[in-house]
Amino acid sequence: MLSDQKQKDSFRISIPSKGRLSEDCFDFMAASGLKIYKPNPRQYEASLPALPQLNVLLQRPTDILTSVRDGSVDFGITGYDVVAEHQGKEGELIILHEALGFGGCSLQLAVPESWSDVNTIADLKDFSRRLNHPLRIGTKYKNLVGEFFTQQKIPYSLVSSEGTLEIAPAIGYADMICDVVSSGLTLRDNRLKPLQDGKILESQSVLIANYHTLQQNPQALATARILIEYFEAYLVGKQKLALFANMRGDSPQAIADRIFSSTSIQGLQGPTISPVIVKDDSQNWFAVNIVVMKDQLYQAVSELRAIGGSGVIVLPVSYVFDEEPPRYRRLLDVLQNKNKNKTQTPPQEE
Numbered sequence: 128m129l130s131d132q133k134q135k136d137s138f139r140i141s142i143p144s145k146g147r148l149s150e151d152c153f154d155f156m157a158a159s160g161l162k163i164y165k166p167n168p169r170q171y172e173a174s175l176p177a178l179p180q181l182n183v184l185l186q187r188p189t190d191i192l193t194s195v196r197d198g199s200v201d202f203g204i205t206g207y208d209v210v211a212e213h214q215g216k217e218g219e220l221i222i223l224h225e226a227l228g229f230g231g232c233s234l235q236l237a238v239p240e241s242w243s244d245v246n247t248i249a250d251l252k253d254f255s256r257r258l259n260h261p262l263r264i265g266t267k268y269k270n271l272v273g274e275f276f277t278q279q280k281i282p283y284s285l286v287s288s289e290g291t292l293e294i295a296p297a298i299g300y301a302d303m304i305c306d307v308v309s310s311g312l313t314l315r316d317n318r319l320k321p322l323q324d325g326k327i328l329e330s331q332s333v334l335i336a337n338y339h340t341l342q343q344n345p346q347a348l349a350t351a352r353i354l355i356e357y358f359e360a361y362l363v364g365k366q367k368l369a370l371f372a373n374m375r376g377d378s379p380q381a382i383a384d385r386i387f388s389s390t391s392i393q394g395l396q397g398p399t400i401s402p403v404i405v406k407d408d409s410q411n412w413f414a415v416n417i418v419v420m421k422d423q424l425y426q427a428v429s430e431l432r433a434i435g436g437s438g439v440i441v442l443p444v445s446y447v448f449d450e451e452p453p454r455y456r457r458l459l460d461v462l463q464n465k466n467k468n469k470t471q472t473p474p475q476e477e
């Protein structure tokens with residue numbers, strides 16, 4: 128098995144097969160420059176014309192995790208909630224990108240609306256003391272929820288369900304639930320309410336890989352780098368805009384000095400300034416090209432105007448390819464045991 132791993136030069140990536148997460152993943156891959164080609168909608172295999180060494184498999188989110196963990200699949204895109212719950216013993220999985228920007232949800236404790244005096248975990252503790260049995264919690268996240276209730280010292284028992292959890296309290300086979308929530312509508316439709324401080328985990332889609340495959344096979348590592356590059360280039364580009372403006376000035380340096388004296392319009396490295404050839408103007412004109420954060424657009428336009436910029440054109444930035452993506456550097460550190468943290472967590476809300 129090990130020598131097979133070392134020698135193989137084609138790899139597999141699993142992505143979600145059904146529902147919203149699957150659609151969002153297809154869209155994300157396409158937007159990143161890795162459009163998935165799936166000739167037959169009923170087939171569970173697809174290809175990536177831009178990366179022919181990588182075959183695509185479509186699986187359920189939990190199966191993606193299991194396949195990458197046991198090494199039958201090399202890469203996967205699944206929810207961080209699934210990784211946190213099923214990660215298994217230390218070492219087999221590594222998170223290559225912890226924030227792909229889609230599939231956002233949180234693992235949330237929810238109780239029946241009729242429990243009017245239970246709105247926080249402290250209320251739940253009081254309530255559980257008045258019960259004559261341990262709290263029965265319906266969940267698919269036995270490890271995370273078990274850990275949480277043990278830490279909180281609330282007596283509990285876990286009730287699992289393959290189907291819709293939200294109905295469990297109404298039917299009576301659980302007292303409350305802990306499930307992933309995105310808009311919160313399903314909870315409300317089922318007369319459940321989230322506990323105010325009952326968010327156990329924030330999650331979004333993450334890119335995972337089998338740690339041993341990356342350690343043993345340089346071509347797998349090269350493929351990991353390409354995936355990280357595509358995803359980072361797209362995710363970074365998405366936050367930015369390219370601005371073009373014309374400006375009068377004595378020289379490129381004089382224009383640059385004006386730009387450096389303002390705050391938000393410095394560009395990636397600095398501004399690109401090039402001469403504009405004008406027919407009949409005695410003054411020198413220059414084109415200034417800078418990249419700014421999307422949420423600073425108006426400020427940047429105002430500052431460009433304030434230093435004499437005119438005719439500001441704004442274009443989207445499709446990709447920003449860094450010299451070396453920071454997440455690839457981090458991956459190398461983890462593989463060389465300089466960094467022990469294989470499971471970067473997605474950014475958590477304050």
Ligand code: AMP
Nearest residue numbers: 230231232307308309310311312313314
């Ligand atoms: P919502 O009504 O938008 O809060 O969605 C809740 C329902 O969708 C629950 O039944 C969840 O199991 C499911 N769900 C929502 N977001 C996700 C996600 N990111 N990954 C998997 N399941 C999700």
